[in-house]
Amino acid sequence: xxxxxxxxxxxxxxxxxxxxxxxxxxxxxxxxxxxxxxxxxxxxxxxxxxxxxxxxxxxxxxxxxxxxxxxxxxxxxxxxxxxxxxxxxxxxxxxxxxxxxxxxxxxxxxxxxxxxxxxxxxxxxxxxxxxxxxxxxxxxxxxxxxxxxxxxxxxxxxxxxxxxxxxxxxxxxxxxxxxxxxxxxxxxxxxxxxxxxxxxxxxxxxxxxxxxxxxxxxxxxxxxxxxxxxxxxxxxxxxxxxxxxxxxxxxxxxxxxxxxxxxxxxxxxxxxxxxxxxxxxxxxxxxxxxxxxxxxxxxxxxxxxxxxxxxxxxxxxxxxxxxxxxxxxxxxxxxxxxxxxxxxxxxxxxxxxxxxxxxxxxxxxxxxxxxxxxxxxxxxxxxxxxxxxxxxxxxxxxxxxxxxxxxxxxxxxxxxxxxxxxxxxxxxxxxx
Amino acid sequence: xxxxxxxxxxxxxxxxxxxxxxxxxxxxxxxxxxxxxxxxxxxxxxxxxxxxxxxxxxxxxxxxxxxxxxxxxxxxxxxxxxxxxxxxxxxxxxxxxxxxxxxxxxxxxxxxxxxxxxxxxxxxxxxxxxxxxxxxxxxxxxxxxxxxxxxxxxxxxxxxxxxxxxxxxxxxxxxxxxxxxxxxxxxxxxxxxxxxxxxxxxxxxxxxxxxxxxxxxxxxxxxxxxxxxxxxxxxxxxxxxxxxxxxxxxxxxxxxxxxxxxxxxxxxxxxxxxxxxx
Numbered sequence: 001x002x003x004x005x006x007x008x009x010x011x012x013x014x015x016x017x018x019x020x021x022x023x024x025x026x027x028x029x030x031x032x033x034x035x036x037x038x039x040x041x042x043x044x045x046x047x048x049x050x051x052x053x054x055x056x057x058x059x060x061x062x063x064x065x066x067x068x069x070x071x072x073x074x075x076x077x078x079x080x081x082x083x084x085x086x087x088x089x090x091x092x093x094x095x096x097x098x099x100x101x102x103x104x105x106x107x108x109x110x111x112x113x114x115x116x117x118x119x120x121x122x123x124x125x126x127x128x129x130x131x132x133x134x135x136x137x138x139x140x141x142x143x144x145x146x147x148x149x150x151x152x153x154x155x156x157x158x159x160x161x162x163x164x165x166x167x168x169x170x171x172x173x174x175x176x177x178x179x180x181x182x183x184x185x186x187x188x189x190x191x192x193x194x195x196x197x198x199x200x201x202x203x204x205x206x207x208x209x210x211x212x213x214x215x216x217x218x219x220x221x222x223x224x225x226x227x228x229x230x231x232x233x234x235x236x237x238x239x240x241x242x243x244x245x246x247x248x249x250x251x252x253x254x255x256x257x258x259x260x261x262x263x264x265x266x267x268x269x270x271x272x273x274x275x276x277x278x279x280x281x282x283x284x285x286x287x288x289x290x291x292x293x294x295x296x297x298x299x300x301x302x303x304x305x306x307x308x309x310x311x312x313x314x315x316x317x318x319x320x321x322x323x324x325x326x327x328x329x330x331x332x333x334x335x336x337x338x339x340x341x342x343x344x345x346x347x348x349x350x351x352x353x354x355x356x357x358x359x360x361x362x363x364x365x366x367x368x369x370x371x372x373x374x375x376x377x378x379x380x381x382x383x384x385x386x387x388x389x390x391x392x393x394x395x396x397x398x399x400x401x402x403x404x405x406x407x408x409x410x411x412x413x414x415x416x417x418x419x420x421x422x423x424x425x426x427x428x429x430x431x432x
Numbered sequence: 433x434x435x436x437x438x439x440x441x442x443x444x445x446x447x448x449x450x451x452x453x454x455x456x457x458x459x460x461x462x463x464x465x466x467x468x469x470x471x472x473x474x475x476x477x478x479x480x481x482x483x484x485x486x487x488x489x490x491x492x493x494x495x496x497x498x499x500x501x502x503x504x505x506x507x508x509x510x511x512x513x514x515x516x517x518x519x520x521x522x523x524x525x526x527x528x529x530x531x532x533x534x535x536x537x538x539x540x541x542x543x544x545x546x547x548x549x550x551x552x553x554x555x556x557x558x559x560x561x562x563x564x565x566x567x568x569x570x571x572x573x574x575x576x577x578x579x580x581x582x583x584x585x586x587x588x589x590x591x592x593x594x595x596x597x598x599x600x601x602x603x604x605x606x607x608x609x610x611x612x613x614x615x616x617x618x619x620x621x622x623x624x625x626x627x628x629x630x631x632x633x634x635x636x637x638x639x640x641x642x643x644x645x646x647x648x649x650x651x652x653x654x655x656x657x658x659x660x661x662x663x664x665x666x667x668x669x670x671x672x673x674x675x676x677x678x679x680x681x682x683x684x685x686x687x688x689x690x691x692x693x694x695x696x697x698x699x700x701x702x703x704x705x706x707x708x709x710x
Contacts, residue, residue, distance in 0.1 A: 023573060031573075031574050032571065032573065032574060033542055033543075033569050033570060033571075033574060034499070034569055034571070035499060035500050035568055035569055035592060035594070035616075036571055036591070036592045036593055036594045036597055036601070036605065036616070037592070037594035037595075037596055037597075037616055038596075039571060039594075039596070039597070039601065040594075040596040040597065040598060040601075041596065179503065179506050179507070179510070180496060180497065180506070180510060181496075185497060186497075189497050189498070189499055192499055193499060193500075196500075197618075199596070295543050295546060295547060296541075296542050296543040296546055296569075297497065297543065298497070299499075299569075304543070306543070306547065308547075309518055309519045309544060309547060309548070310495075310519070310543040310544045310546065310547030310548070311495065311496040311513060311544075312496040312497050312543075
């Protein structure tokens, strides 16, 4: 397989809904709530993206990187023992954890970095929360010989010191953001602010399907390879499309990539699992669709966690990658139309699923992805109750690997890092 | 024909022009250092008899995610929010400015207006005596509800143009404005700068060529009387924010009276600057 992007250049892709419209709206969601100073840059980005989209040479280069650098296509692993926990369902794991740098983030980063180079830009800037997108961006910058600066909330730099060091080893400059709540949303504000001033030579490489038009469209397009591969792999191995695709949703890039080709395939149910933290009812959560309301944040109209006045509320989740008080506008639209369903998964459910997958399959998922796995368990059991004779096929996207989360897991499960027992020590001496 | 409309806040520009000078627009956020004292600070911007103040006050309403604000304004806004400022307080602040004898416009981010209700916000702003609204993250393309509500309540709508704006966008944005147009002098966020921005005169010249009857305020980067005088040479108004906040932030938690006195000194220097231009 040399070409992982199935649609021919310029042709409408499967799942093409005709949205966003020319002004970047998914019905009432999306758009551009940005300073005028950014409009020219966003227009240029949209023009260049559309030109690249129709350019075979661009896709040949990107496909080459996907195959020979990132390691695509990623496997679709049947999870036989894990499936037994999911009613009558057969669960297939889309293994984005096996990508270079350990998550789906590289799909978007390689595409946007090539786009930036095509636009003649020599610098990349990015925001990052846990550091996964920052590491992926620093990786692409190293590969393509571009300068890189990553904005990260001061609180997050302390929580994720290892990823700060990884970015620095890759040659990126890491800037800690001390304004506001000093987390991901503030890192996005700061990156956007810098971009207003440096747009001539700099591309803002946004990490998810959020932000002002055309970012949600572009990131979806670079992530849709996940669903294109799922469709092909399912047809090859099972002769049909899956009955459901389940993915976790923070900003929503791995979920949008997993859903993209199936949006116009009504037989495939789409489930997005939001991080419910301590529980949506406690107010300490990151479930923007389930527990938020429609507003404007980071340049887009979407579901937002906000107070009565419209001030952004802090989100809470054990998973840093889902800890974001907004969600991509196309998810908002899919939720509003009912095409995709969004459900909350709290910290406890996610950590249980984290443990279960690790023990049953020997695959340690990112805690983000564990939310999707918990959703699959819930869905499989619900379908077993509703239709006991049915044996559905459920694809779960494992968006990343869990190595980065070992510290969190150690604390959560009360492990000590001490060995279970010792052997080999011989007592010598001591006789009278 | 640019389609530019004058409005209530244009009068501040016209009064200054009648005196042969550029107008001075001053920004301070409601709620900093707290709501009652922010009203005193806003009054201090207005000056008094024989003590020239700003010609138009820009009342900021703090937002948790202020994309266009530099570190000084964001720091004050964050503190104001921690100290409990609410959206409705902006109307009290507008009333205080009107009581001090100056016209007032509000500057804030769109989600706060959206959440309050665009129609309700326009109604309450007009009732407080406000002249209009500056919208740093709302471009005319997304402003359908606001165009309607501002027409209904006779409010000015001040959109931004930037050095990167195309000629086409300058024309369409100015046509959507009422009152005046806000020219962002530098590509970047608010904040004082040692040097004034080279892009500003070129941008204003472009607006004048494309839209000859538009009133143009220049902001982002003006910190002293000398820079105000430079801007006065080519723009209809000089807009100053961070420079007024710095003296207040310097005494945060301490001697507010001294902060007010220092603020008044900055305001006098700037008011002098726009009066000695050319």
